[in-house]
Amino acid sequence: MTETLTSGEARLQAQAAPEGEIAAATHTLVIGPYLARSAHGAGHGPAEPTRSVEARLDEATGLAAAIELDVVESLAISLPRIRPSTYLGKGRVEEIAGLIRAREISLVVMDCALSPVQQRNLEKAWGAKVIDRTGLILEIFGRRASTREGTLQVEHAHLAYQKSRLVRSWTHLERQRGGFGFLGGPGETQIEADRRMIQERMTRIERDLDAVVRTRGLHRQSRARVPYPIVALVGYTNAGKSSLFNALTRAEVTAKDMLFATLDPTARATKLPHGETVILSDTVGFISDLPTPLIAAFRATLEDAIEADVLLHVRDVSHVDSEAQAEDVGAVLRELGIETSADRIIEVWNKADLLDDDERTRLLNLSGQAKTRNDRDSAAPVLVSALTGEGLAALSARIEARIGRNRASFAVALPPEDGAALNWLYENAEILDRRAEADGTLHLAVRIAPEKEPRFLNRFAAARRLGRGG
Known part of the structure; x- marks a missing residue:
């Protein structure tokens, strides 16, 4: 049976195809320039998160792969300190320049936050486009956002980022998309274009966003009149939130083994074991060093999480840096005004199917599921597998008990x-x-x-x- 695409889906497919082709032809080098542990607390910069260098570099490579860039090589660099002009030391810059020429690399992704001066100097030294972690995440969001609200928020965040630099063109405005602003552009002549035009566009977007947020507010008010409890899923990107959402609601939300597969909020009604109807809300994944403009820009999409009766903090317990990822999620939740020790949070340990027998038994004992089910409203985590269905009944019972504790x-x-x-x-x-x-x-x-x-x-x-x- 032939499926009919909506005009919006057809437009997104038409736009995504050429971007994918450009990305596939873009030889990319991913660099993780991380401060050496001995430099921590020495006044040379912020302390590194409690995560391994390998996992951080893998994540940066995954971000690049999320928009189909051809990553030909990735390397981690231990820095004694950050150089104001180029972030890296002079010798490292020259060494990488040789690698870029040898591998015919046209784009370098730096897994850090670069100042405009550092970005410009590195591009001159390497003869290649350079983007930092913030720029890369903005590009991913530009590719993935599909609702009007998501698209406007990405464009606003992207403009704020570009305006602060004046080292990037803003021709993506003509395409109404944020994606791949770094892969083309008319060069330095348009980079000097009128700041006022960018600001005017940002002001128009803010007005449009106000209207969208008001509409979302009306939707929330209509839901409140029903009313159904809201259960929101939050967690690190690629923790399996969308897969869990699908398993609990029998929906078909996009769920891929990919960073930021879900950007736009999705809500579905579902029934708990004793018949209570709840609204389950899937949200954008969090990530370490999430760009500040995006936290502000996507606050509206996280309003369901802010106002939820129950929050499911979904963790990928098979990931080597699961604890560090949980800390990052907690930091973002606190920035949104959500206390992470709040009564309404249930920690969900997902991807149990990827654990070996010993680790699975250990986590089952920690969660209490292997002992007794007498305390269904325990504060202990719930071990589940969204893929196999393991633990979903226990999770539904815990949600139900948490909602019903004051009834x-x-x-x-x-x-x-x-x-x-x-x-x-x-x-x-x-x-x-x-x-x-x-x-x-x-x-x-x-x-x-x-x-x-x-x-x-x-x-x-x-x-x-x-x-x-x-």
């Missing part, structure tokens, strides 16, 4: 002929337990949301309060 539970007895009352309970309450007597009388234990409790008590005046949480 009242009641015992209700119904005569067998009162089908209308039974139907009302199934539509408006969580059925925790149900048993029938020989004469057909039904005895139910139900849990009810606070906003529905008055209607419940009005209808079931003889209901017996059991307590809270259930």
Whole structure:
């Protein structure tokens, strides 16, 4: 059966194809210039995160691969200190220049934040385009954003980045996309183009974004009137959030083994084991050294996370730097005003299928799943595999318990002929337990949301309060 593409999908496909072709032909060198550990605290720059050099370089290479660049080589460089003019020492710059010529490299990705002067000097020394980590992440976001809000936010962040430098063209405005601003451009003559024009474009985008944010606010208000609890997934990029989202909702959100496969927020309604409907929201992945303009630009897309009743912090426990990644996620959450020790956060240890038997057993014991399920609202993490389905039932039960901890539970007895009352309970309450007597009388234990409790008590005046949480 032939699928019909929407006009938006067709446009994105048409734009993505040439960008992919350009990227595939762009010989790229990825450099990880990391401060030596002995330089930490010596006043030469910020301390490095608690992650291995190999993992950091792999991540930078993965970012380049995420937009299909042809990475011909990657190398880590230990720096005693950062040079103001070129970031790297003079000898290193000359050595890399020889490598660039020998390998016919046309683009160098520096896994660090370069000043405009450092970027310009390196380009002159190497005769190749140079982008830093911020620029690369902006390019990825420019390629992937597909909703109007996402596209506007990327363009605004990209313009702010370019405006601060005046070393890049802004011809991507004509294409209404942020992607691959570094792969072409008219050169230094247009680089000196009018700052005012860029600022005017940014102002127009801000007005458009205000309108989009207002629309999202109206959508949230309409959801609040339903109302359903919001469960938001957050976590490091490529931790498996979208795969988990699909497994819990049976949706088909893009889920790839790729950094930043998901940029635009997606929400779906799903039911928990006892019948409670919740809105599950998938969000953009976090990453270390996330560009500050993008934190501000994507704040609106993370509003579901900010306002969520429950946050699922999804971690890839098979990753060598899982702990460091968790610290990075915590830092971004705190920047958004979300306290990481908050009651509403459930830590989800994903990708259990990639663990060896010993590590899997160790993590199961740490999570408490191998011992008992008596404390379903434990603060311990939940070990799952979005791929195989392992642990998903325990996770759903934990979400349900967390949402229900402040809800009242009641015992209700119904005569067998009162089908209308039974139907009302199934539509408006969580059925925790149900048993029938020989004469057909039904005895139910139900849990009810606070906003529905008055209607419940009005209808079931003889209901017996059991307590809270259930």
